[in-house]
Amino acid sequence: MKITMPRWFYQLASPKWCYDILGMLSPWLGLAALILLSVGVVWGLVFAPPDYQQGNSYRIIYIHVPSAILAQSCFMLMAVAGAIGMIWKMKVAHIVAKSAAPIGASMTIIALSTGAIWGKPTWGAWWVWDARLTSMLILFFLYIGIIALYSAFENKASGDQAAAILSLVGIVNIPIIKYSVEWWNTLHQPASFTLTKKPAMPPEMWLPLLVMVLGYYCFFAFVLIGRTRIELLEREQKSGWVSAIINEAR
Amino acid sequence: MLSVLNLACERDNRMLFNQLNFSLAVGEILQIEGQNGSGKTSLLRILCGLATSFEGEIHWQDLNVQDKLSTYLASILYVGHHPGIKSSLTAEENLRWMQQLHPHLNKGSISEALQKVGLYGYEDVPCYALSAGQQRRVGLARLYLSNHPLWILDEPFTALDKRGVMEKEQLIVEHATQGGCVILTTHHDFELPDQRLRKINLDQ
Amino acid sequence: MNFLLATIRRELLLAFRNRSEIINPLAFFVIVIALFPLAVSPEASVLANIAPGILWVAALLATLLSLESLFKQDFEDGSLEQIMVSPQSLLLLSIGKVISHWLISGFLLALLSPLLGIMLFLPPIAIGALVSSLLLGTPTLSLIGAIGAGLTVGLRKGGMLISLLVLPLYMPVLIFGAGTVQAGVMGLPIGGYLAILGAMLVLSLMLAPFAIAAALRLSIRG
Numbered sequence: 001m002k003i004t005m006p007r008w009f010y011q012l013a014s015p016k017w018c019y020d021i022l023g024m025l026s027p028w029l030g031l032a033a034l035i036l037l038s039v040g041v042v043w044g045l046v047f048a049p050p051d052y053q054q055g056n057s058y059r060i061i062y063i064h065v066p067s068a069i070l071a072q073s074c075f076m077l078m079a080v081a082g083a084i085g086m087i088w089k090m091k092v093a094h095i096v097a098k099s100a101a102p103i104g105a106s107m108t109i110i111a112l113s114t115g116a117i118w119g120k121p122t123w124g125a126w127w128v129w130d131a132r133l134t135s136m137l138i139l140f141f142l143y144i145g146i147i148a149l150y151s152a153f154e155n156k157a158s159g160d161q162a163a164a165i166l167s168l169v170g171i172v173n174i175p176i177i178k179y180s181v182e183w184w185n186t187l188h189q190p191a192s193f194t195l196t197k198k199p200a201m202p203p204e205m206w207l208p209l210l211v212m213v214l215g216y217y218c219f220f221a222f223v224l225i226g227r228t229r230i231e232l233l234e235r236e237q238k239s240g241w242v243s244a245i246i247n248e249a250r
Numbered sequence: 251m252l253s254v255l256n257l258a259c260e261r262d263n264r265m266l267f268n269q270l271n272f273s274l275a276v277g278e279i280l281q282i283e284g285q286n287g288s289g290k291t292s293l294l295r296i297l298c299g300l301a302t303s304f305e306g307e308i309h310w311q312d313l314n315v316q317d318k319l320s321t322y323l324a325s326i327l328y329v330g331h332h333p334g335i336k337s338s339l340t341a342e343e344n345l346r347w348m349q350q351l352h353p354h355l356n357k358g359s360i361s362e363a364l365q366k367v368g369l370y371g372y373e374d375v376p377c378y379a380l381s382a383g384q385q386r387r388v389g390l391a392r393l394y395l396s397n398h399p400l401w402i403l404d405e406p407f408t409a410l411d412k413r414g415v416m417e418k419e420q421l422i423v424e425h426a427t428q429g430g431c432v433i434l435t436t437h438h439d440f441e442l443p444d445q446r447l448r449k450i451n452l453d454q
Numbered sequence: 455m456n457f458l459l460a461t462i463r464r465e466l467l468l469a470f471r472n473r474s475e476i477i478n479p480l481a482f483f484v485i486v487i488a489l490f491p492l493a494v495s496p497e498a499s500v501l502a503n504i505a506p507g508i509l510w511v512a513a514l515l516a517t518l519l520s521l522e523s524l525f526k527q528d529f530e531d532g533s534l535e536q537i538m539v540s541p542q543s544l545l546l547l548s549i550g551k552v553i554s555h556w557l558i559s560g561f562l563l564a565l566l567s568p569l570l571g572i573m574l575f576l577p578p579i580a581i582g583a584l585v586s587s588l589l590l591g592t593p594t595l596s597l598i599g600a601i602g603a604g605l606t607v608g609l610r611k612g613g614m615l616i617s618l619l620v621l622p623l624y625m626p627v628l629i630f631g632a633g634t635v636q637a638g639v640m641g642l643p644i645g646g647y648l649a650i651l652g653a654m655l656v657l658s659l660m661l662a663p664f665a666i667a668a669a670l671r672l673s674i675r676g
Contacts, residue, residue, distance in 0.1 A: 298539045299538070299539060300535060300538055300539060300674060300675065301675055301676075302675055303675075320541050323539055323540060323541050324541040326539060328535070328536070328539040330532055330535055331532070332530065332531050332532030332535065333531075333532055333536075334531055334532035334533040334534075334535060334536035335531065335532075336468060336527075336531065336533065337531075338468060338471040338472055339464075339467070339468065339471070343464075343467070347460070347464055348536070350456075350457065350460045350542075351536060351537060351540035351542050352540055352541065353456075376471070
């Protein structure tokens with residue numbers, strides 16, 4: 001099966017081209033992340049109105065929600081990159097997937113710990129088996145599995161493919177996991193108060209949240225690019241263009 | 251029948267071989283020589299499609315192997331370091347499974363082949379109860395049953411006694427004279443009556 | 455099709471020759487179950503409460519442990535290589551291996567489970583739910599687990615890794631499997647639960663063999 005793709009797609013396969021393009025994008029994304037995150041944090045934590053029920057403690061959603069969204073988007077990205085890497089035998093796609101895994105895992109950790117911190121004033125307990133928190137915990141386990149798989153292979157190409165297969169299996173499973181966990185949750189805790197599912201948030205509350213989410217995406221892209229470029233250099237250390245960069249730096 | 255163009259293989263950032271070119275005609279036996287770690291096994295694994303990280307092309311009957319992998323696989327017999335013999339199955343059960351893997355390329359009967367390799371009477375003995383040499387002979391029996399045009403054998407003479415070596419040598423030559431091809435790695439010196447034997451040294 | 459049947463016949467014959475392969479998961483299942491009365495409480499009311507969960511977790515772990523050896527022998531003795539260099543399909547082999555794995559693990563666990571259910575004071579009306587949920591759920595566990603086994607078969611230390619890879623993927627089956635038994639205990643209809651377990655089985659039956667075959671291919675190529 002051969003699917004023809006536009007020219008830029010094939011250029012992505014060239015490590016040097018990717019390295020250069022990503023290097024050009026990186027400072028802009030970093031700058032955007034810095035601006036969006038500063039604006040979002042100040043707006044969300046200082047100027048947004050307090051919640052009528054939870055008071056000020058709800059403000060942690062400005063950290064919690066974006067990291068939860070990113071954790072899921074990152075897994076999606078890994079699965080798509082893994083599929084591209086498998087179908088078109090594109091090394092760069094595998095490198096992107098590999099670089100994304102620890103960032104995604106960190107996002108789940110942030111989401112879980114902010115969820116726990118938020119849980120204390122809301123439910124009076126550090127941990128509650130809430131549907132969303134439980135799904136996030138399972139997502140964290142999936143990330144751990146993928147990272148462990150990468151490191152278990154001595155041959156990097158095999159590790160890439162193994163992780164790509166696992167992330168594809170994972171992405172098929174994630175909706176099933178979410179659905180099962182939600183169902184399980186309603187069975188055991190009928191009509192519980194769930195995090196993040198707020199009916200009709202006023203714009204003064206969700207606008208800073210939107211800014212934070214965008215900021216997180218930029219930050220994610222910025223870190224991902226940095227990691228990808230380092231991994232590219234490491235994998236391509238024997239090729240001419242890497243030596244040229246090293247000589248230039250000297 | 252088989253031609254190899256500009257084959258190169260790199261493993262763990264080390265070039266095993268480069269610019270390898272050879273072709274094999276009907277009735278030829280190719281012996282691959284080289285020190286340990288020179289890439290003999292890697293080359294054999296590439297030639298039978300088990301390894302895919304290489305550059306260059308392999309053609310079988312003028313078709314690129316990678317485009318027609320299944321037809322190519324249907325014509326080769328590969329016996330590696332681990333021949334795929336289950337120790338808890340008997341010689342006969344093992345051989346029957348191997349026939350099922352290649353349903354169209356069998357000749358002769360299993361009991362005849364076992365008789366030829368001197369395992370007559372051991373049909374019902376599980377392989378773990380056979381000696382190491384006898385276990386190798388199960389692998390030898392497999393060659394008697396094979397009608398594959400191309401044999402790829404990795405170190406076929408290890409752990410065989412003198413008689414076993416002679417029989418296997420004979421079988422290989424016979425296969426070549428009947429229009430087959432053989433590629434093998436061995437340190438063993440072949441005594442061949444005619445010019446069928448060709449050698450490649452991976453150290454050079 | 456012939457090859458599929460031949461694979462199943464061969465696998466069952468091999469399992470029959472190494473009978474410990476069949477007995478070990480069953481023994482593990484029984485022993486793990488026996489840990490709970492000792493660790494929690496032997497009281498009927500307590501045990502009956504947690505029995506659905508325990509039975510399912512123990513069955514899941516028994517399946518998981520038996521998976522490590524699913525491809526190990528074939529990988530080490532060269533059988534997998536021989537299939538790769540043959541014109542036979544790795545996909546059919548994967549399906550055949552999983553079917554035979556299920557027959558000697560999940561299927562037997564399901565047959566054994568009523569006995570353990572009684573030992574844990576599971577109400578008799580829930581026994582049917584227990585057996586049927588295990589019969590429908592464990593094949594999915596074998597299918598998903600075989601992906602993990604295929605991915606790790608070439609690694610020297612694969613055992614722990616399989617659990618890390620596979621356990622998170624097992625959670626939906628666990629939730630609905632234990633849920634079925636729980637519903638059985640409460641005398642609720644279990645048809646809907648079984649339908650969901652069946653749907654998961656169909657989905658994994660359609661997709662998992664491709665992943666298993668791809669995993670094996672990459673493990674053999676090394």
